[in-house]
Amino acid sequence: MHTNPQLGLDGRLKHLLTIEDLPKDILLRILDTAQSFISVTDREVKKVPLLRGKSVFNLFFEPSTRTRTTFEIAAKRLSADVINLNIAASSQTKGETLLDTIANLSAMHADMFIVRHNQSGAAHFIAAHVQPHVHIVNAGDGRHAHPTQGLLDLFTIRHYKRDFADLKVAIVGDVLHSRVARSNIHALTTVGVEELRVIGPRTLIPNYVQAMGVRVFHDMCEGLSDVDVVIMLRLQNERMNGALIPSAQEFFQHYGLTQEKLARAKPDAIVMHPGPMNRGIEIDSSVADGAQSVILPQVTYGIAVRMAVMSLLAGGGGQ
Amino acid sequence: MSELPALPDPESLLAALVERLRPSTGADTGLIGIRTGGVWAAERLRAALGVQPPLGAIDVSFYRDDYGKVGLHPGVKPSEIGFSVEGRDILLVDDVLYTGRTVRAAINEIFDYGRPRRIRLAALVDRGGRELPYAPDVVGTTLRVPDEVRIDLDRAEDGRLVLSYRHPKG
Numbered sequence: 001m002h003t004n005p006q007l008g009l010d011g012r013l014k015h016l017l018t019i020e021d022l023p024k025d026i027l028l029r030i031l032d033t034a035q036s037f038i039s040v041t042d043r044e045v046k047k048v049p050l051l052r053g054k055s056v057f058n059l060f061f062e063p064s065t066r067t068r069t070t071f072e073i074a075a076k077r078l079s080a081d082v083i084n085l086n087i088a089a090s091s092q093t094k095g096e097t098l099l100d101t102i103a104n105l106s107a108m109h110a111d112m113f114i115v116r117h118n119q120s121g122a123a124h125f126i127a128a129h130v131q132p133h134v135h136i137v138n139a140g141d142g143r144h145a146h147p148t149q150g151l152l153d154l155f156t157i158r159h160y161k162r163d164f165a166d167l168k169v170a171i172v173g174d175v176l177h178s179r180v181a182r183s184n185i186h187a188l189t190t191v192g193v194e195e196l197r198v199i200g201p202r203t204l205i206p207n208y209v210q211a212m213g214v215r216v217f218h219d220m221c222e223g224l225s226d227v228d229v230v231i232m233l234r235l236q237n238e239r240m241n242g243a244l245i246p247s248a249q250e251f252f253q254h255y256g257l258t259q260e261k262l263a264r265a266k267p268d269a270i271v272m273h274p275g276p277m278n279r280g281i282e283i284d285s286s287v288a289d290g291a292q293s294v295i296l297p298q299v300t301y302g303i304a305v306r307m308a309v310m311s312l313l314a315g316g317g318g319q
Numbered sequence: 320m321s322e323l324p325a326l327p328d329p330e331s332l333l334a335a336l337v338e339r340l341r342p343s344t345g346a347d348t349g350l351i352g353i354r355t356g357g358v359w360a361a362e363r364l365r366a367a368l369g370v371q372p373p374l375g376a377i378d379v380s381f382y383r384d385d386y387g388k389v390g391l392h393p394g395v396k397p398s399e400i401g402f403s404v405e406g407r408d409i410l411l412v413d414d415v416l417y418t419g420r421t422v423r424a425a426i427n428e429i430f431d432y433g434r435p436r437r438i439r440l441a442a443l444v445d446r447g448g449r450e451l452p453y454a455p456d457v458v459g460t461t462l463r464v465p466d467e468v469r470i471d472l473d474r475a476e477d478g479r480l481v482l483s484y485r486h487p488k489g
Contacts, residue, residue, distance in 0.1 A: 012390065029393065036378065036397045044405075045431035048381035050391070311381075315390030 005127055015127045015136040016309050018145040019186040027190055031155050033308035034301070040077060041303075050311045051080035054111040058084045059101075060139070061117040066275050066299060067139050067149075071114045074306035080112075102126055110134060112314060120144035135313040137306075143179055148309055149274050150183030152302040154191060156294055157229055159301065160270050164188070170197040170223055170265075173233035173255055173282050176204045176244070180274045181233055185212055199223035200255060203244040220255055224264040232257055232273040232283050248281045258284045262292065270294045324462055329472065329480035332443045332459025333360065337367040339457050340410065340441065347436070348372040349407045353379065353425050354396060356414030356472035359480055360443055364412060372410075375400035382424035398428065405433035414472040416442040416458065419451035444482065446470060 004021050008014040013026055040048055056075040060068055068084065075082045087101065096104075105113070112135045115123045120142030127136040140146040154164075161167055169188055175181040175198050188196050189212060198209050199217045210216060217223030224230065235251060245251045257271065271283075271293045279285050288295060350372050352361030358376045365374050380395040411425055426438060439456040446462050464470065469485040 033391065033395055036380070036395045039397045039399065040381075043431055044433050047431070049427070050381055050386055311391050315386045 005124060013312050015123075015138075016147050016313065017123050017127060017136065017138045019147045019150045019183050019190065020145070022190065024190050024192075027151065027154065027187065030151055030305065030308045030312060031158060033312060034151075034155055034304040037077075037304040037307040038301075040307075047077050047079050049079045051075065051078035051111075051314055054080045054314060055109055056080045056082050056112045056114065056310070057105055057110045058082060058114045058139075059087060059105070059116070060085065061087045061115075061122070062140070063088070064116055064140070066302075067116065068114075070299065070302045071137075071139060071148075071306050074303050075112075075114075075310060077303070078307055078310055080310070083110075098122070098126070099129055102130060106131060106134060112137065112310065114139050116140045118142055135310075137309060137313065140179055143177055144182065145186075146179040146183045146274075148302070148306055149180050150187040151309070152298060152305040153180075153184055153231065153272060153274070154187050155301045155305050156272060156298050157270075159297070160294060161228055164191045164193050167193045167229060168195045168197070168227040169193050169229040169231065170199055170217075170227045171231045171233065172199040172220065172223070172257065174204045174235050175200050175209065175233065176206050177236040178233045181231075184231060185209065185214060189213065197223050197227065201245060201251075220261055221264050224261055227265045228269055230257065230262065230265055230269055230271045232271065232277075234274065234276065235278055235282050248278075252281050252284075256280070256282055256284060257287050259286055259290070262287055268292075272298055275299070323464055323468065323484055326462075326470070326482040326484065327460050329360075329443055329459070329482055333363050333367065333480070335459050336360075336364060336441055336443070336457055340364065341368060343439075344368050344370055344372060344410070345408065346370070347406070347408050348410060349375065349402055349404060349435075350410050350412060351375040351377050351400060351404075351425070351429065353377055353411070353413045353421060356443075356480075357412045359472065359474050360414055360441075361410075361412040363480070364410075364441070373402040375402065377425050377428055379421055379424035379428060382428045384420055384424065400429075400432055403433060404429055404435045406436050407433075409435045409438045411438055411440050413440070413442045414444065415470045416440075416445045416453075416455055417448050419449045419453035422453045423451055443472065443480075444470060 006015045006017050058068055072082050114137045116139040122141045123136055123138035138147055171181050197215045199220050205216055273295045277283055350361045350365055352358030354376055377398045378396045380392045441457040442455050443459040445458040471483055471485050473481050475481055
């Protein structure tokens with residue numbers, strides 16, 4: 001029998017490793033909980049005491065500013081103590097194994113690890129080896145998954161569009177190297193949108209998407225026709241080992257989001273991007289800063305969503 | 320099981336609360352109801368008190384002391400306090416007062432919005448069983464029922480409030 005390593009025996013969320021295999025009711029519960037955290041930011045004291053006395057370790061084996069910072073803010077708003085570790089510059093370069101690093105940090109009484117790693121499966125591996133009371137949140141592993149990004153994208157879409165059921169959503173660009181795209185495809189498939197599309201050159205669209213019921217377009221104007229939501233992806237030059245695109249200029253010409261191409265979508269379509277943006281490569285500045293862009297609200301909602309994930313994981317676990 | 324006392328009509332309890340609260344309700348009073356039943360009661364009090372004090376709703380899920388044991392309560396809703404509590408005379412409203420743990424959580428949360436001049440506590444029913452030293456300022460009625468019996472406030476379709484017993488086992 002297949003068991004989901006993210007769920008405890010009681011069916012509760014124990015780790016957040018990937019959106020794949022998570023039931024719809026858990027995804028919606030995270031979104032609803034995040035909604036309740038939004039108003040905390042408007043108060044005199046921008047904290048709630050849920051994780052008081054808990055230690056959250058930000059374990060980043062790969063550089064990140066936005067994700068690490070929003071996890072840190074989220075943990076602090078839950079009253080946790082936060083310890084930031086940039087491992088790339090530390091023990092790993094001295095030859096310590098991943099499990100030794102984790103064992104040492106666990107000995108410092110960690111309650112939760114937020115893990116970012118360039119190897120797919122790193123968060124699963126750590127989750128399989130930690131003590132039962134320790135929770136793992138995957139903050140991005142290789143090309144595999146970035147579940148909190150997928151959740152905050154869901155939250156953003158629901159905020160602006162209310163109901164998922166009658167939406168057409170297009171994910172555009174470098175799908176092949178994108179853990180954000182994978183997590184978004186799983187998230188949007190689970191909650192159920194009317195139509196999910198991916199748009200990009202043949203070399204950057206992986207085979208698995210069609211098997212998941214996603215419509216593939218290679219012509220951007222065709223693919224954007226009548227959509228409600230446009231999710232742009234970052235062109236991931238650092239993960240490419242070979243000439244998958246002719247040049248950045250040519251990529252922009254075909255797959256960069258300009259006002260002209262955006263006009264094919266519905267007039268009230270929203271434009272999203274997980275950041276960091278390559279202006280002039282996958283998105284034109286006039287769109288990124290334009291009226292339909294919700295790129296900065298995505299960052300803000302990311303804090304509430306991460307608060308929801310951490311508070312659902314840490315409560316009542318392990319004792 | 321022994322006979323449970325008959326439950327009063329919340330409408331008459333509300334009327335009694337209004338009589339006792341009216342003299343002390345002023346321009347700087349703010350009502351805060353504890354979700355869900357306390358908000359219904361607070362809405363009714365606001366309408367009946369005449370001066371229409373501002374009304375807020377508080378969901379104590381993020382402040383509960385049993386989070387470490389049972390986790391986050393399902394169905395959490397946002398707290399909504401749309402007025403400044405700083406220096407205000409707060410009337411905290413709950414439906415059924417029992418252990419006092421919900422009241423503690425609510426007071427802790429209110430202080431994260433600011434420092435009120437005073438907080439008073441009103442409840443429709445005080446069923447005793449306090450585990451913390453909180454006493455209400457105004458209650459509609461006092462009842463003694465066994466620990467395993469729950470008293471729930473519900474709102475009918477016509478807006479009338481109804482109290483009922485719930486037995487956890489069937």
